[in-house]
Amino acid sequence: LIKEMANNTPQLLKGFRDFGPGEMTARQIMLAKIRAAFERFGFQPMETPALEYAQTLLGKYGAEEKLMYRFSDAGGREVAMRYDLTVPLARFYAQRENELPRPFKRYCIGPVWRAENTQKGRFREFYQCDVDCIGSKSPLSDAEAVAAVAAAIADLGVEKIKIRINNRKLTGGILAMLGVSPEQSIAVIRLMDKLDKQPEKTVWAEMVSAGIKDDQVAKLFGYLNKKVSGPEDVRSLFSEVLTENSLIGEGVGELCGVLETLEFLDVKNVVVDLALARGLDYYTGLVCEIVLPELPAYGSIAGGGRYDNLIGTAGGLGKPVPAVGMSIGIDRLIAALDELGLATGMPSDGVLIFNLDERFLKTYLTVSRELRKAEINSEVYYQTEGMDKQFRYAEKKNIGLAVIVGEDEVKKCLVTLKNLTTRKQRQVKAERLITEVLSELQ
Amino acid sequence: LIKEMANNTPQLLKGFRDFGPGEMTARQIMLAKIRAAFERFGFQPMETPALEYAQTLLGKYGAEEKLMYRFSDAGGREVAMRYDLTVPLARFYAQRENELPRPFKRYCIGPVWRAENTQKGRFREFYQCDVDCIGSKSPLSDAEAVAAVAAAIADLGVEKIKIRINNRKLTGGILAMLGVSPEQSIAVIRLMDKLDKQPEKTVWAEMVSAGIKDDQVAKLFGYLNKKVSGPEDVRSLFSEVLTENSLIGEGVGELCGVLETLEFLDVKNVVVDLALARGLDYYTGLVCEIVLPELPAYGSIAGGGRYDNLIGTAGGLGKPVPAVGMSIGIDRLIAALDELGLATGMPSDGVLIFNLDERFLKTYLTVSRELRKAEINSEVYYQTEGMDKQFRYAEKKNIGLAVIVGEDEVKKCLVTLKNLTTRKQRQVKAERLITEVLSELQ
Numbered sequence: 048l049i050k051e052m053a054n055n056t057p058q059l060l061k062g063f064r065d066f067g068p069g070e071m072t073a074r075q076i077m078l079a080k081i082r083a084a085f086e087r088f089g090f091q092p093m094e095t096p097a098l099e100y101a102q103t104l105l106g107k108y109g110a111e112e113k114l115m116y117r118f119s120d121a122g123g124r125e126v127a128m129r130y131d132l133t134v135p136l137a138r139f140y141a142q143r144e145n146e147l148p149r150p151f152k153r154y155c156i157g158p159v160w161r162a163e164n165t166q167k168g169r170f171r172e173f174y175q176c177d178v179d180c181i182g183s184k185s186p187l188s189d190a191e192a193v194a195a196v197a198a199a200i201a202d203l204g205v206e207k208i209k210i211r212i213n214n215r216k217l218t219g220g221i222l223a224m225l226g227v228s229p230e231q232s233i234a235v236i237r238l239m240d241k242l243d244k245q246p247e248k249t250v251w252a253e254m255v256s257a258g259i260k261d262d263q264v265a266k267l268f269g270y271l272n273k274k275v276s277g278p279e280d281v282r283s284l285f286s287e288v289l290t291e292n293s294l295i296g297e298g299v300g301e302l303c304g305v306l307e308t309l310e311f312l313d314v315k316n317v318v319v320d321l322a323l324a325r326g327l328d329y330y331t332g333l334v335c336e337i338v339l340p341e342l343p344a345y346g347s348i349a350g351g352g353r354y355d356n357l358i359g360t361a362g363g364l365g366k367p368v369p370a371v372g373m374s375i376g377i378d379r380l381i382a383a384l385d386e387l388g389l390a391t392g393m394p395s396d397g398v399l400i401f402n403l404d405e406r407f408l409k410t411y412l413t414v415s416r417e418l419r420k421a422e423i424n425s426e427v428y429y430q431t432e433g434m435d436k437q438f439r440y441a442e443k444k445n446i447g448l449a450v451i452v453g454e455d456e457v458k459k460c461l462v463t464l465k466n467l468t469t470r471k472q473r474q475v476k477a478e479r480l481i482t483e484v485l486s487e488l489q
Numbered sequence: 490l491i492k493e494m495a496n497n498t499p500q501l502l503k504g505f506r507d508f509g510p511g512e513m514t515a516r517q518i519m520l521a522k523i524r525a526a527f528e529r530f531g532f533q534p535m536e537t538p539a540l541e542y543a544q545t546l547l548g549k550y551g552a553e554e555k556l557m558y559r560f561s562d563a564g565g566r567e568v569a570m571r572y573d574l575t576v577p578l579a580r581f582y583a584q585r586e587n588e589l590p591r592p593f594k595r596y597c598i599g600p601v602w603r604a605e606n607t608q609k610g611r612f613r614e615f616y617q618c619d620v621d622c623i624g625s626k627s628p629l630s631d632a633e634a635v636a637a638v639a640a641a642i643a644d645l646g647v648e649k650i651k652i653r654i655n656n657r658k659l660t661g662g663i664l665a666m667l668g669v670s671p672e673q674s675i676a677v678i679r680l681m682d683k684l685d686k687q688p689e690k691t692v693w694a695e696m697v698s699a700g701i702k703d704d705q706v707a708k709l710f711g712y713l714n715k716k717v718s719g720p721e722d723v724r725s726l727f728s729e730v731l732t733e734n735s736l737i738g739e740g741v742g743e744l745c746g747v748l749e750t751l752e753f754l755d756v757k758n759v760v761v762d763l764a765l766a767r768g769l770d771y772y773t774g775l776v777c778e779i780v781l782p783e784l785p786a787y788g789s790i791a792g793g794g795r796y797d798n799l800i801g802t803a804g805g806l807g808k809p810v811p812a813v814g815m816s817i818g819i820d821r822l823i824a825a826l827d828e829l830g831l832a833t834g835m836p837s838d839g840v841l842i843f844n845l846d847e848r849f850l851k852t853y854l855t856v857s858r859e860l861r862k863a864e865i866n867s868e869v870y871y872q873t874e875g876m877d878k879q880f881r882y883a884e885k886k887n888i889g890l891a892v893i894v895g896e897d898e899v900k901k902c903l904v905t906l907k908n909l910t911t912r913k914q915r916q917v918k919a920e921r922l923i924t925e926v927l928s929e930l931q
Contacts, residue, residue: 057541058542063538063540065537065538067535071535072533072534082517087866087867088866089868089888092510096507096614098502098602100502121555121604124502126502139507142501147509162562187854187871311851312858364498397531408750424530426531426594426633429592429627430625443590444533
């Protein structure tokens with residue numbers, strides 16, 4: 048068996064990925080931009096461990112729970128790998144409530160693990176990127192979470208986005224007004240989300256099979272299909288039914304509050320979509336989805352909403368804690384950036400000092416040192432070898448510039464610079480090295 | 490049981506840590522500096538998954554292997570959580586050898602998991618931070634790994650370090666020359682490492698109990714205690730025994746090659762320590778440790794060496810692949826920075842716009858927008874509330890500056906700035922806001 052193992056080339060687990068230098072560099076640049084955008088809005092970073100007591104995570108994810116990586120550790124504890132970033136946040140918040148600023152505005156970017164069906168193109172390890180505000184009911188906290196995510200996406204170069212928003216209280220209020228029971232509402236809300244992908248007829252039929260009467264569906268669709276843009280539209284649409292039940296009034300108030308705050312924050316491309324529900328049961332107010340109109344097939348690249356019960360329940364606090372959050376689907380966003388021609392890739396960067404003559408090693412190393420002092424990434428090729436090999440090395444690493452110093456250059460105190468993007472080369476005086484390298488790398 | 494679970498406040502697992510905003514900000518700043526230092530030397534980032542086939546990791550870590558987090562996943566695969574960053578690198582390299590630049594210079598920063606005894610103050614999830622060069626035997630690759638780590642530590646503000654280096658071939662050669670058998674050598678090398686912490690007498694006695702004769706130990710200590718500084722010292726010390734066996738000659742050659750290259754790279758504070766062994770069996774050439782002379786109790790904060798066999802074996806390549814790497818002990822380094830007064834902490838940063846009057850919300854949000862456009866982190870307090878509460882919020886978040894706009898300011902087109910570090914406040918013209926905020930935050 049040991050022999051057999053030694054002969055097997057180790058493999059990556061199905062559904063897991065390596066990130067080589069190219070992908071990793073691109074991801075780091077992207078994540079740095081997202082982090083900076085979140086921090087501009089006053090969100091601060093935090094991190095929780097990869098493992099939690101299984102008990103902390105169980106009962107929080109419904110039927111999906113079976114996808115959790117769970118096991119007993121060597122000490123007999125039932126543990127589970129992080130399944131999302133929100134339930135650990137609840138545990139963290141419950142343990143530190145008194146020392147944290149209130150509201151607590153945090154962001155968190157990290158991998159989560161789910162034993163997904165890989166046939167569907169899903170990964171078993173993927174990054175989540177969440178921004179949340181815990182402890183405030185203010186519409187400003189809703190609007191800011193949306194604005195921070197919109198700013199992050201804009202900073203990545205995406206110009207055309209559509210921000211769809213709705214309010215769960217309003218949805219609940221409409222359903223209650225139409226006489227749909229709370230039990231039926233859960234099914235209806237899930238079916239509403241399908242209106243995006245399926246013809247109205249199909250969804251209508253499914254609602255009827257779920258026990259909703261035809262005239263209830265008709266009235267519901269009457270609302271869902273209304274074109275609504277600003278807070279005025281929302282108010283006028285519901286003006287006559289505002290007191291039908293408390294949910295409608297509250298929902299309209301919250302939705303308009305968020306819309307107005309988003310306007311003050313100069314967030315563009317916001318549309319109200321009364322059919323937007325977002326299946327998850329835990330939303331209690333705002334729901335939001337960001338889509339790319341140019342790439343409808345991608346679905347939403349970010350989404351979230353208000354969830355005023357989850358933190359208190361999952362954190363075992365025995366009281367509701369208001370919370371709102373948005374999450375960016377990093378993998379989907381990267382794929383979208385790629386398709387839009389906005390992916391950073393591995394930018395051409397840095398300098399390779401060719402290693403042509405052993406006698407000049409000290410010179411090569413001195414040049415690399417001077418470049419590094421000027422904060423220019425630079426390295427000397429490892430051994431004297433043919434120019435071809437050294438060029439190929441530079442190409443594989445996407446290095447921007449070659450510095451070539453041979454006998455001739457040394458004698459004349461010159462340095463040859465070869466721009467590896469334009470393929471042009473020129474000789475410069477050794478004392479002007481830094482200046483010339485900087486101008487080539489610009 | 491369900492009731493009992495609901496009543497329990499979820500807890501963090503023993504040996505695991507949360508990083509709140511303060512710690513996390515400090516860690517991000519630190520890791521960004523380390524990354525930048527590595528990239529200046531041409532190392533590129535990569536990442537492998539948290540889970541691997543258990544078979545990939547088993548048999549690579551000796552007796553410590555029992556600390557590995559292993560389990561069967563839902564598909565019946567035996568999997569294990571990442572135990573270090575080196576064995577996954579071997580698997581990655583084996584799978585991509587042909588597409589990677591050669592040599593492959595990578596760095597990797599990420600958590601690893603070990604079920605350590607937490608009584609010893611060890612964590613079960615901790616970050617490793619490795620820089621490695623795969624595929625070159627050049628002394629430049631050894632020197633560069635050391636130089637990159639030294640540069641990273643210097644960039645964190647640490648001025649006094651000591652870089653101890655030695656060569657495993659040389660150690661092996663000395664032991665062979667003294668007639669110590671290869672089997673005994675493993676024990677002797679482990680005991681040599683203890684010379685740092687224990688009196689010579691104790692180590693001497695332990696060597697004798699390991700079967701080494703008194704006169705062998707005496708001769709060995711004769712070498713280990715020699716003061717050696719530069720390559721000349723090394724050459725003269727071994728000049729008469731250079732041909733005793735091939736290991737001594739090779740070891741001296743490699744050690745001197747690395748010393749000279751480190752000199753060319755202007756790396757200071759390098760000392761040869763012939764007693765340095767670094768227990769791990771897999772080192773085959775250079776061994777290196779970086780210590781802080783001001784904090785001897787911390788032991789080494791970085792270390793590594795050449796390991797020409799591991800990549801080929803662990804990657805199942807059936808051939809040796811030369812490799813050299815250094816690793817920074819992030820947790821130990823952070824603790825050391827703290828003790829040296831060099832920890833970044835959470836820098837005072839950003840602006841809080843006080844929320845004093847609902848009528849001015851639009852003004853507050855416009856101010857925050859303008860600040861953000863100028864890349865200044867800023868936020869509006871969530872609701873109108875007493876100044877005290879808003880100051881306390883700013884303090885908890887370590888915000889640098891308060892922007893206060895009340896009725897009086899609005900009338901006069903003024904803005905009050907209160908520097909939260911100096912506690913000084915002044916009024917400025919609204920149109921000079923950005924300039925004045927930038928000057929306060931400097």
